[in-house]
Amino acid sequence: MKIKMIDLALEKPELCCGCSACAVVCPKNAITMKVSDNGFKYPIIDSEKCVECGLCLKTCDFKNFKPTGKKPQVYAARHKDPDELATSTSGGYFMAVCQYVIENNGVVFGSRLDENLKCVHAFAETYEDCKKFKGSKYVQSDMGDMFSHCEQFLKNGRMVCFSGTGCQVHGLLSYLKTKKVSTEKLITIDIVCHGVPSPGVWDKYIEVFQKNTQKKITAVDFRDKDYSGWAAHVEKYSLDDLTEIHSRQWTTCFYRHILFRESCFNCKYTTTERNSDFTIADYWGLEKNAPEFNDNKGCSLVMIHSEKGKTVFNIINKYLNYKETKLESSMQPQMSRPVWKGWDYGYFWKKYKKNPQKAVKKYFFPSNPLKLFWKVEGCGKKVLKAVLKKTRKRKA
Numbered sequence: 001m002k003i004k005m006i007d008l009a010l011e012k013p014e015l016c017c018g019c020s021a022c023a024v025v026c027p028k029n030a031i032t033m034k035v036s037d038n039g040f041k042y043p044i045i046d047s048e049k050c051v052e053c054g055l056c057l058k059t060c061d062f063k064n065f066k067p068t069g070k071k072p073q074v075y076a077a078r079h080k081d082p083d084e085l086a087t088s089t090s091g092g093y094f095m096a097v098c099q100y101v102i103e104n105n106g107v108v109f110g111s112r113l114d115e116n117l118k119c120v121h122a123f124a125e126t127y128e129d130c131k132k133f134k135g136s137k138y139v140q141s142d143m144g145d146m147f148s149h150c151e152q153f154l155k156n157g158r159m160v161c162f163s164g165t166g167c168q169v170h171g172l173l174s175y176l177k178t179k180k181v182s183t184e185k186l187i188t189i190d191i192v193c194h195g196v197p198s199p200g201v202w203d204k205y206i207e208v209f210q211k212n213t214q215k216k217i218t219a220v221d222f223r224d225k226d227y228s229g230w231a232a233h234v235e236k237y238s239l240d241d242l243t244e245i246h247s248r249q250w251t252t253c254f255y256r257h258i259l260f261r262e263s264c265f266n267c268k269y270t271t272t273e274r275n276s277d278f279t280i281a282d283y284w285g286l287e288k289n290a291p292e293f294n295d296n297k298g299c300s301l302v303m304i305h306s307e308k309g310k311t312v313f314n315i316i317n318k319y320l321n322y323k324e325t326k327l328e329s330s331m332q333p334q335m336s337r338p339v340w341k342g343w344d345y346g347y348f349w350k351k352y353k354k355n356p357q358k359a360v361k362k363y364f365f366p367s368n369p370l371k372l373f374w375k376v377e378g379c380g381k382k383v384l385k386a387v388l389k390k391t392r393k394r395k396a
């Protein structure tokens with residue numbers, strides 16, 4: 001069998017967000033999502049099966065997306081239930097939508113960590129199960145065959161809420177459009193997204209972490225608000241001996257922009273004009289726009305893009321404390337442009353592809369962080385050169 005890799009993973013990785021729409025839409029099952037050496041999944045075409053119908057390219061929203069040109073309605077909102085607020089990453093708006101969908105015998109799709117701590121998309125039909133989707137997981141979520149499940153629920157007349165990153169939600173919408181599935185009963189929520197870290201690096205990180213501690217991680221909270229509030233951004237690892245470790249190791253590399261998928265630097269959804277019903281995020285600028293929510297417990301920014309979104313918001317606002325605010329005063333960089341590449345992005349991946357374990361140890365568990373800085377991209381040489389140049393100038 002002749003299997004050919006679409007050039008995407010190797011030559012044009014910035015053009016594929018990995019949403020999987022091309023794979024599920026293929027009428028010949030000629031496309032599979034395969035893990036590349038950077039730990040992200042890319043589509044591979046079986047050229048024996050491919051009939052070159054072009055449906056995959058037509059369905060690729062990442063290639064075809066254009067901002068809608070419509071300004072959203074904007075709210076600062078947070079759940080009235082203090083428990084929901086405390087256990088959600090922002091203000092718990094997502095759980096308020098879940099409440100409405102489950103009450104209407106609906107199904108909710110979202111991202112969760114499975115029993116092996118892999119970040120995967122799944123669906124839930126009870127409120128209790130929706131809680132597994134709570135909280136940001138700073139890893140790209142594996143879509144598996146969730147688009148097909150979603151299609152089936154909609155065809156069966158169920159109400160469906162689908163949540164995920166901008167690329168996942170728009171990938172689903174494009175897939176349903178190609179398949180001519182009615183989206184009347186579909187509510188979509190996407191998040192403002194900095195970028196998605198590699199699932200492969202996450203797996204390695206967990207492996208090294210457990211080896212170092214000689215303990216098994218049973219749960220991860222990527223942002224433990226209980227520990228030091230919403231703003232601080234501290235991770236919590238629960239271990240099998242019932243102890244906990246708090247750290248900022250993963251978060252630090254997340255914000256250094258070295259773990260992201262190439263397409264994140266070319267993200268089309270870094271706009272406030274989207275096709276989803278809601279876009280949610282951390283509310284930036286609370287101190288000016290809604291000081292009554294500025295108590296370090298968290299608050300959601302909610303953007304409403306559609307008439308359906310407005311109707312749902314008017315029903316669920318009974319679960320919320322909220323205030324309408326201006327879009328201009330609640331903007332953050334990821335709402336208007338993609339993130340920039342970390343300065344040592346190339347160095348990290350060069351090392352990772354050579355020896356994943358060693359690279360993860362070096363970056364996440366450095367024995368001497370200064371030594372790492374010295375080595376990266378010839379930093380040591382550059383610093384030394386600059387110092388020598390200055391010293392020579394002074395002497396002259």
Ligand SMILES: Cc1cc2nc3c(=O)[nH]c(=O)nc-3n(C[C@H](O)[C@H](O)[C@H](O)COP(=O)(O)OP(=O)(O)OC[C@H]3O[C@@H](n4cnc5c(N)ncnc54)[C@H](O)[C@@H]3O)c2cc1C
Nearest residue numbers: 088089090091092093094110111134135137163194281282
């Ligand atoms: C990778 C990533 C990057 C982010 N970057 C930003 C940012 O730049 N600016 C900002 O303001 N906020 C960012 N967030 C936070 C996000 O906006 C909040 O999670 C969102 O506001 C939801 O808050 P909530 O309190 O309503 O619900 P929560 O309970 O906190 O979040 C649950 C929702 O997040 C979804 N979700 C969680 N992890 C993932 C994942 N890995 N992939 C897809 N969907 C996921 C769930 O499906 C569910 O819809 C990011 C989150 C993630 C996962």
